[in-house]
Every structure is written in structure tokens, then in C-alpha cells.
Amino acid sequence: MSDEVQLQFVREDAEGFQDFRDVLSDYAPQIEKLASQLGQNPSSPELVGDLFRLIHTIKGDAGLCRVMFVVPFAHALEGLLARLRSGELLYQEVMGDVLMLVLDRIELVMAQIAGARPVDEVQMHTLLDALRSLESLPLPSVLATCSRLVAAMVGVQGKSEAPAVATGAKSVVQSRQQDMLLFRTLALQLEQRMPEFLGRTERNLKLALELNRQAGGWVDAEQLEAAVYMHDVGMMFLPESVWLKLGQINDNERRLMALHPAWVAGLLGRMPGWEEAALMVLQHHETPDGEGYPYGLASGEISQGARILALVDAFEAVMLKHAHRGQRRSMLRAAAELNAADDQFERAWLDPFNQVIRRMLEQSPA
Structure with missing residues (x-):
């Protein structure tokens, strides 16, 4: 777990918190559209620049609305996009998947906070550390890390023992x-x-x-x-x-x-x-x-x-x-x-x- 930031999953300003939830919902379709366009034209500096600016705006709005736990996540995504903007990395669709899944996770955590439900803080710290690593890893490692992040957030990894289920009487032998x-x-x-x-x-x-x-x-x-x-x-x-x-x-x-x-x-x-x-x-x-x-x-x-x-x-x-x-x-x-x-x-x-x-x-x- 990173020791640089202690994420605080609290609602410091109720009105600002709701305002940020609303604007994040407005930004999501724009970001989705840009990610889709980048999938068709991955070398477009204009599209990468627009995406970077939207994430930067989200970071700024989060700070203004006192939703501080969002800031380091947006900053980490900025770091990845900065590498794309400089030409150091070439956009791949799995990067767009990570971007949208992280925003979805932020929306979910905000809903948990609003409903006074527990947040898995360890999971969020782990996610943040993985995102930060994307700012410096070489391209093959970036893609591998993105794939692992997608798998982890979608939950296709790991197995657990299924619950025991008592066998009940069979359905009646009549046509229904x-x-x-x-x-x-x-x-x-x-x-x-x-x-x-x-x-x-x-x-x-x-x-x-x-x-x-x-x-x-x-x-x-x-x-x-x-x-x-x-x-x-x-x-x-x-x-x-x-x-x-x-x-x-x-x-x-x-x-x-x-x-x-x-x-x-x-x-x-x-x-x-x-x-x-x-x-x-x-x-x-x-x-x-x-x-x-x-x-x-x-x-x-x-x-x-x-x-x-x-x-x-x-x-x-x-x-x-x-x-x-x-x-x-x-x-x-x-x-x-x-x-x-x-x-x-x-x-x-x-x-x-x-x-x-x-x-x-x-x-x-x-």
C-alpha cells in the first residue's frame, strides 16, 4: 500500500459532493466517446489532448468540491495520458478500458459514501498503486498491467469454494x-x-x-x-x-x-x-x-x-x-x-x- 497518500473516503461538503457526482456523470459520455475515437485513430494527438484535458478538469473539480480521494486517481490517469501525448506510448484499447473502469469505480465509491456504506479501502489503495505504476513502466509492462487491472476489476481472476446447497425434493413429475x-x-x-x-x-x-x-x-x-x-x-x-x-x-x-x-x-x-x-x-x-x-x-x-x-x-x-x-x-x-x-x-x-x-x-x- 502506498504511503504517499492517505485516501479519505468521506463527504466533507455535502453540496459539493453531490455537485461533483453530477458533473462526473456529465463527463463520462464525453470521455467514452473520445476513448472510442482513439480506438479508431490511436495516434491522434488532438484526441489524446482532449482526453487529458477532461481528466485534468475532473481532477480540478474534485479538488474544488472537496472530493479529495478522487484527485490522486485522476492524477495517475493524467500521468498515463501524458505519456501518450508525448508520443512515448501508443494508445491501446485496454488503456481505454482501464480509464472507464476506474471512473466507474469512483462513481461506485461515491455512491457507497453517499449511502453510508463501507468502502474497501485496501482495494482502492491497491488500485491507485497499480495506476501510478503506469506512469513509468515500459510499453509491454504497461499493457500487461492494464490487462491485469481490467481482469481484477471485472473479477475474472481467482476461484472460491461454492456454497453448499441442501438438495430439496425434485419437482413434481407432472407437466407444467x-x-x-x-x-x-x-x-x-x-x-x-x-x-x-x-x-x-x-x-x-x-x-x-x-x-x-x-x-x-x-x-x-x-x-x-x-x-x-x-x-x-x-x-x-x-x-x-x-x-x-x-x-x-x-x-x-x-x-x-x-x-x-x-x-x-x-x-x-x-x-x-x-x-x-x-x-x-x-x-x-x-x-x-x-x-x-x-x-x-x-x-x-x-x-x-x-x-x-x-x-x-x-x-x-x-x-x-x-x-x-x-x-x-x-x-x-x-x-x-x-x-x-x-x-x-x-x-x-x-x-x-x-x-x-x-x-x-x-x-x-x-
């Missing part, structure tokens, strides 16, 4: 195709409510089933499929002004939103043979730290299927956020954001999730 058809039809109706939702049912189902297989098939696949279809159907019982709202919701709207898992879980629970799916739906917004809803369950009280569903649901939400901002590599960055939020997801489920995402990234076109 009509039930499943109903569940799927309702999910597709939900998709129609927003253009951004189109295709989410198939995306969520594919990821959930792949994650379950990667983890050893601990959750009944049929029950998991039903839960994927039904987990957000309860949203349609809410006023559209609440669940289709693009901005932040108020406290009353948040209380309404917290009701939607129980509504659908109640429906599933009254249908013979879907008790496991009902539990997954009911608990998919619970988190290991006990801060979830509707019951504030702790880690050991949450069903394994609900943990899969929570990851899939969060991944889709972050993908949607990045797609709305027009950012590339949204899959990579969504995975990084989920891995950084390790108070919401258990490591034992993140590891198989990361393996699935890595395969998807390898199979996707460049």
Missing part, C-alpha cells in the same frame, strides 16, 4: 408447460413497456441458467426459469409513473417498489409445485449485509436461487444504465461494478458469475 407459458407471456408483456427492456427476458434467462450450470446446477433449473420470468412482473401492478421513472424515486415510491416481489411470490406460492420459484422471487432483493428488502434477511437466510436472480437482475440493470449513456463495453463494466459491490453479492456466487461473463466476453465480437 402451461404454467411456464403463462410466466413467459407475462415477462414478455413487461418487456413491451419500455424499449430498453426488449430482449431482457432471454438475456436474463441465459445468464441465470449458465450461472447455475457453472456453479454445479445447485438450483432446480425449472424453478429458476420460472423465477426469471416472474421476478419483475409485480412491477406491472405499480403505477407506471413509479416503475418507469428515469430519475430518482422518492421515499413513498420506494416503499411501493419494495412491495413488488411479495405480490408475485404470493401468486406463485398459491400455484402447486412453484414454491421454490416463489421463494426466489420473494428474496431476490435481499442482500447478504441485511440491507435488502422486503425483510432485511442476512446472508444465510437467503435462498441460493434468489442469489442467482439478484446477480442477474443487477447485471441487467447496470447494462441498461450504461447502454442509456451510450457507453461501449457495457458488459465488461457492468461485471466490474457488481464485483466491486461485494457487500451486496457473495464471493462464492460472484466467482461462477465471473467465469460465465468471461466466456461471454471471449465469444462476443471485438
Whole structure:
């Protein structure tokens, strides 16, 4: 850990803190656009210069708004960009990946600070030290370090032992195709409510089933499929002004939103043979730290299927956020954001999730 800077993850000035969160959100699409253009024209001094100036502006704004932990990260990124601007290094896309993932991580840490949630300070110090090394390493080492940083932030490294799952009774040996058809039809109706939702049912189902297989098939696949279809159907019982709202919701709207898992879980629970799916739906917004809803369950009280569903649901939400901002590599960055939020997801489920995402990234076109 570097001893040059003691990062202080505090909100010194509440108004300035929020102002900086807002401007950082405004700068992100500009930086994303420049990084994309540099991928097409890596030797452009104008593009590198524009990118350097934006990062420099972010550093200055962070200082003015008293968000001091951001300053050394921006300074380290400036150091890398200065080497590009001088012609010492040639831009590579992995550098753009690092740049955007670091900004995403800063946004996440600010959200944790705003929500009075713990920040992994050791992780942030380690990240800063690695970024600083980019200011002096030779090009091959720079590229290798960038690749390691991307892998670390996305979470494709390392494995942990999967949680033990008690084997339950097998699903009843009767055909439930009509039930499943109903569940799927309702999910597709939900998709129609927003253009951004189109295709989410198939995306969520594919990821959930792949994650379950990667983890050893601990959750009944049929029950998991039903839960994927039904987990957000309860949203349609809410006023559209609440669940289709693009901005932040108020406290009353948040209380309404917290009701939607129980509504659908109640429906599933009254249908013979879907008790496991009902539990997954009911608990998919619970988190290991006990801060979830509707019951504030702790880690050991949450069903394994609900943990899969929570990851899939969060991944889709972050993908949607990045797609709305027009950012590339949204899959990579969504995975990084989920891995950084390790108070919401258990490591034992993140590891198989990361393996699935890595395969998807390898199979996707460049």
C-alpha cells in the first residue's frame, strides 16, 4: 500500500459532493466517446489532448468540491495520458478500458459514501498503486498491467469454494408447460413497456441458467426459469409513473417498489409445485449485509436461487444504465461494478458469475 497518500473516503461538503457526482456523470459520455475515437485513430494527438484535458478538469473539480480521494486517481490517469501525448506510448484499447473502469469505480465509491456504506479501502489503495505504476513502466509492462487491472476489476481472476446447497425434493413429475407459458407471456408483456427492456427476458434467462450450470446446477433449473420470468412482473401492478421513472424515486415510491416481489411470490406460492420459484422471487432483493428488502434477511437466510436472480437482475440493470449513456463495453463494466459491490453479492456466487461473463466476453465480437 502506498504511503504517499492517505485516501479519505468521506463527504466533507455535502453540496459539493453531490455537485461533483453530477458533473462526473456529465463527463463520462464525453470521455467514452473520445476513448472510442482513439480506438479508431490511436495516434491522434488532438484526441489524446482532449482526453487529458477532461481528466485534468475532473481532477480540478474534485479538488474544488472537496472530493479529495478522487484527485490522486485522476492524477495517475493524467500521468498515463501524458505519456501518450508525448508520443512515448501508443494508445491501446485496454488503456481505454482501464480509464472507464476506474471512473466507474469512483462513481461506485461515491455512491457507497453517499449511502453510508463501507468502502474497501485496501482495494482502492491497491488500485491507485497499480495506476501510478503506469506512469513509468515500459510499453509491454504497461499493457500487461492494464490487462491485469481490467481482469481484477471485472473479477475474472481467482476461484472460491461454492456454497453448499441442501438438495430439496425434485419437482413434481407432472407437466407444467402451461404454467411456464403463462410466466413467459407475462415477462414478455413487461418487456413491451419500455424499449430498453426488449430482449431482457432471454438475456436474463441465459445468464441465470449458465450461472447455475457453472456453479454445479445447485438450483432446480425449472424453478429458476420460472423465477426469471416472474421476478419483475409485480412491477406491472405499480403505477407506471413509479416503475418507469428515469430519475430518482422518492421515499413513498420506494416503499411501493419494495412491495413488488411479495405480490408475485404470493401468486406463485398459491400455484402447486412453484414454491421454490416463489421463494426466489420473494428474496431476490435481499442482500447478504441485511440491507435488502422486503425483510432485511442476512446472508444465510437467503435462498441460493434468489442469489442467482439478484446477480442477474443487477447485471441487467447496470447494462441498461450504461447502454442509456451510450457507453461501449457495457458488459465488461457492468461485471466490474457488481464485483466491486461485494457487500451486496457473495464471493462464492460472484466467482461462477465471473467465469460465465468471461466466456461471454471471449465469444462476443471485438
